[in-house]
Amino acid sequence: xxxxxxxxxxxxxxxxxxxxxxxxxxxxxxxxxxxxxxxxxxxxxxxxxxxxxxxxxxxxxxxxx
Amino acid sequence: xxxxxxxxxxxxxxxxxxxxxxxxxxxxxxxxxxxxxxxxxxxxxxxxxxxxxxxxxxxxxxxxxxxxxxxxxxxxxxxxxxxxxxxxxxxxxxxxxxxxxxxxxxxxxxxxxxxxxxxxxxxxxxxxxxxxxxxxxxxxxxxxxxxxxxxxxxxxxxxxxxxxxxxxxxxxxxxxxxxxxxxxxxxxxxxxxxxxxxxxxxxxxxxxxxxxxxxxxxxxxxxxxxxxxxxxxxxxxxxxxxxxxxxxxxxxxxxxxxxxxxxxxxxxxxxxxxxxxxxxxxxxxxxxxxxxxxxxxxxxxxxxxxxxxxxxxxxxxxxxxxxxxxxxxxxxxxxxxxxxxxxxxxxxxxxxxxxxxxxxxxxxxxxxxxxxxxxxxx
Amino acid sequence: xxxxxxxxxxxxxxxxxxxxxxxxxxxxxxxxxxxxxxxxxxxxxxxxxxxxxxxxxxxxxxxxxxxxxxxxxxxxxxxxxxxxxxxxxxxxxxxxxxxxxxxxxxxxxxxxxxxxxxxxxxxxxxxxxxxxxxxxxxxxxxxxxxxxxxxxxxxxxxxxxxxxxxxxxxxxxxxxxxxxxxxxxxxxxxxxxxxxxxxxxxxxxxxxxxxxxxxxxxxxxxxxxxxxxxxxxxxxxxxxxxxxxxxxxxxxxxxxxx
Numbered sequence: 001x002x003x004x005x006x007x008x009x010x011x012x013x014x015x016x017x018x019x020x021x022x023x024x025x026x027x028x029x030x031x032x033x034x035x036x037x038x039x040x041x042x043x044x045x046x047x048x049x050x051x052x053x054x055x056x057x058x059x060x061x062x063x064x065x
Numbered sequence: 066x067x068x069x070x071x072x073x074x075x076x077x078x079x080x081x082x083x084x085x086x087x088x089x090x091x092x093x094x095x096x097x098x099x100x101x102x103x104x105x106x107x108x109x110x111x112x113x114x115x116x117x118x119x120x121x122x123x124x125x126x127x128x129x130x131x132x133x134x135x136x137x138x139x140x141x142x143x144x145x146x147x148x149x150x151x152x153x154x155x156x157x158x159x160x161x162x163x164x165x166x167x168x169x170x171x172x173x174x175x176x177x178x179x180x181x182x183x184x185x186x187x188x189x190x191x192x193x194x195x196x197x198x199x200x201x202x203x204x205x206x207x208x209x210x211x212x213x214x215x216x217x218x219x220x221x222x223x224x225x226x227x228x229x230x231x232x233x234x235x236x237x238x239x240x241x242x243x244x245x246x247x248x249x250x251x252x253x254x255x256x257x258x259x260x261x262x263x264x265x266x267x268x269x270x271x272x273x274x275x276x277x278x279x280x281x282x283x284x285x286x287x288x289x290x291x292x293x294x295x296x297x298x299x300x301x302x303x304x305x306x307x308x309x310x311x312x313x314x315x316x317x318x319x320x321x322x323x324x325x326x327x328x329x330x331x332x333x334x335x336x337x338x339x340x341x342x343x344x345x346x347x348x349x350x351x352x353x354x355x356x357x358x359x360x361x362x363x364x365x366x367x368x369x370x371x372x373x374x375x376x377x378x379x380x381x382x383x384x385x386x387x388x389x390x391x392x393x394x395x396x397x398x399x400x401x402x403x404x405x406x407x408x409x410x411x412x413x414x415x416x417x418x419x420x421x422x423x424x425x426x427x428x429x430x431x432x433x434x435x436x437x438x439x440x441x442x443x
Numbered sequence: 444x445x446x447x448x449x450x451x452x453x454x455x456x457x458x459x460x461x462x463x464x465x466x467x468x469x470x471x472x473x474x475x476x477x478x479x480x481x482x483x484x485x486x487x488x489x490x491x492x493x494x495x496x497x498x499x500x501x502x503x504x505x506x507x508x509x510x511x512x513x514x515x516x517x518x519x520x521x522x523x524x525x526x527x528x529x530x531x532x533x534x535x536x537x538x539x540x541x542x543x544x545x546x547x548x549x550x551x552x553x554x555x556x557x558x559x560x561x562x563x564x565x566x567x568x569x570x571x572x573x574x575x576x577x578x579x580x581x582x583x584x585x586x587x588x589x590x591x592x593x594x595x596x597x598x599x600x601x602x603x604x605x606x607x608x609x610x611x612x613x614x615x616x617x618x619x620x621x622x623x624x625x626x627x628x629x630x631x632x633x634x635x636x637x638x639x640x641x642x643x644x645x646x647x648x649x650x651x652x653x654x655x656x657x658x659x660x661x662x663x664x665x666x667x668x669x670x671x672x673x674x675x676x677x678x679x680x681x682x683x684x685x686x687x688x689x690x691x692x693x694x695x696x697x698x699x700x701x
Contacts (some may be wrong), residue, residue, distance in 0.1 A: 001555040005490075005492065006491075008492065010492065011634075018483070024490070026490065027498045029500055029504075029533075029534075029535075030485075030498065030500040030533050030534060031490075031500075031533055032487075032528075032529040032532040034525070034529060035530075035606065037525065037533030039494070039525070039528040039529055039532055040450065041532060042532060056547075057489065058489065058490045059487040059488060059489055059490065059529050059533060060487065060488065060490050060498075060533070060536070061485050061486075061487065061498070061499055061500045061533065061537035062465045062485070062486040062488040062499065062517070062578065062700060063462040063463050063464070063465065063468075063471065063485070063486060063499050063515055063580075064462060064484060064485065064486025064515050065461025065462065065463040065484055065486075065513070065515075065600075065650070089681075093681055099613065103679065116691070117694040117696050117699075118694075118695055119694050121693075121695035121696050122695060125695065288521055308648070309696075312618055312619075312620055313617070313620065315583050342695075342699050343699045346696060346699055370698065374698045378695060405523070
């Protein structure tokens with residue numbers, strides 16, 4: 001299935017956000033995910049089914065003032 | 066509410082600290098452009114007495130920077146002397162067997178017309194005793210409505226009200242409220258104000274918060290000099306109060322008063338302390354150096370010579386030709402006064418004297434042209 | 444020294460640190476330690492799929508450290524609200540340094556959007572610390588909107604020019620009922636000390652430490668400057684007052700002797 005992560009097309013086998021986070025090997029902390037510009041709470045990641053063409057924003061901690 | 070703040074400030078400790086201020090404390094305060102209350106205490110302390118001339122110079126400088134060479138003129142109108150309080154120093158004391166008057170609408174309007182013949186007054190202060198049943202908020206609202214065609218700036222000096230009552234009166238064109246706490250010494254307050262609503266210290270003290278919450282544009286505060294022997298402490302408490310109000314109700318403009326009671330020649334209440342002219346000047350200068358923007362107001366309680374001089378050194382607001390009896394300008398020119406005025410000159414004479422001293426009396430310094438609330442009902 | 448309290452949390456240190464522009468995360472971690480800070484800002488960025496860089500969070504997180512996620516990169520209130528929600532989820536804190544700068548050149552905060560976002564975020568339960576212009580009226584509006592602090596700038600961000608806004612900062616400090624944190628422009632420990640002497644509640648420093656020759660030593664210097672400045676403020680500054688001698692002649696007050 002093809003989805004967009006931060007505006008880049010990604011081919012993934014993950015069926016949920018939780019699975020995608022695993023697949024991308026993201027750090028356990030400091031990460032947040034939004035789908036179609038709506039933030040999805042971490043507690044809902046396992047149940048959130050990904051579908052063809054969805055647009056995700058994934059952010060992580062960075063240095064800054 | 067300020068009552069919570071005042072609880073934290075000890076009267077005795079403050080007195081002690083003022084009296085132990087040193088020459089170095091005073092010089093440090095005078096060198097600062099922005100003083101705190103601690104500096105104010107130094108400037109009103111006995112240690113500052115040798116610096117009176119320096120303080121006068123600084124006070125004049127700061128005053129001219131902010132106010133130019135102007136003095137704002139206002140006139141009080143007592144519309145009733147009916148009062149349910151029994152303040153021991155006041156002519157309107159409930160047990161004083163005097164004729165009580167509540168001016169009718171026609172009488173009020175006659176007073177307005179009479180005032181306008183004295184001088185081009187635009188700043189009117191409407192004053193009452195405390196009798197909410199007979200001369201309460203609706204009566205005040207009516208007096209304000211009637212005043213609008215004659216005056217552009219309406220203030221009231223009445224009993225403390227609820228926030229919503231202040232808001233209501235603002236709709237009738239009220240722009241400012243003056244209320245004297247009289248003294249900040251809670252322990253002694255009821256000696257002077259034994260009965261009636263005015264005996265409730267906190268209700269009066271927190272009235273200023275209610276004015277601020279209602280968005281009153283201008284708030285006048287005051288300590289009556291002659292009640293507390295430690296007037297330096299009393300005025301310091303007012304300085305605390307001023308700073309507190311400025312922080313919380315920052316859209317409001319403030320004025321301060323510290324009228325001196327005189328020994329009475331025909332018996333009655335005798336002041337517990339008499340402040341000298343030099344002390345009055347010192348307090349005035351200290352207040353100006355402490356706060357460059359606050360209006361400092363002298364009433365006709367002060368003698369003409371003092372008023373004329375101090376108008377060039379820090380005082381920015383003055384009344385003139387005041388009558389302190391209801392209807393005193395037209396209806397009842399002979400009724401009993403609340404207190405005796407010292408400066409008995411006419412407004413025109415005061416104006417001339419101020420001009421001679423190089424000051425421009427300003428009759429109208431604000432108008433509600435853009436205040437939508439004030440004109441909604443006009 | 445008096446403890447600083449923001450939204451019910453006590454801080455012993457009055458120095459807040461930004462984490463940008465350090466040469467390495469290790470150096471940053473050492474600087475944080477040397478500064479004694481208890482509040483550290485963090486930013487957010489979009490992940491790169493092939494990105495394998497070191498997780499910065501493990502270098503800043505600690506039991507005594509309050510993380511302060513910023514909204515750097517947003518251009519208006521709407522984006523700020525979105526960023527705030529992401530930050531709350533990512534960092535597990537509702538604290539937020541709100542910064543909205545639509546202008547990429549000087550990174551100056553947008554006052555109208557900042558006020559709007561503060562109002563919304565406070566209602567959503569965030570502890571909002573807005574980075575803002577040194578505008579006393581704006582600061583009162585932010586305070587009334589429920590901001591936990593105000594963070595006016597001393598000079599444009601990253602310029603190290605010190606307290607160019609000093610006259611306005613003084614008014615803000617005098618009027619504020621919430622802590623005033625001077626943010627941006629502080630380029631040297633002396634600038635931080637000056638802000639603290641004026642009565643600022645805290646300073647937020649980043650560039651000046653991160654780009655110093657020895658960031659760790661500079662962090663220590665800022666720690667001492669902030670402490671010294673605060674101590675001086677609490678002690679009550681003495682001023683040189685030699686010019687105020689009692690005057691023998693009295694042209695202005697002679698009338699009082701009449």
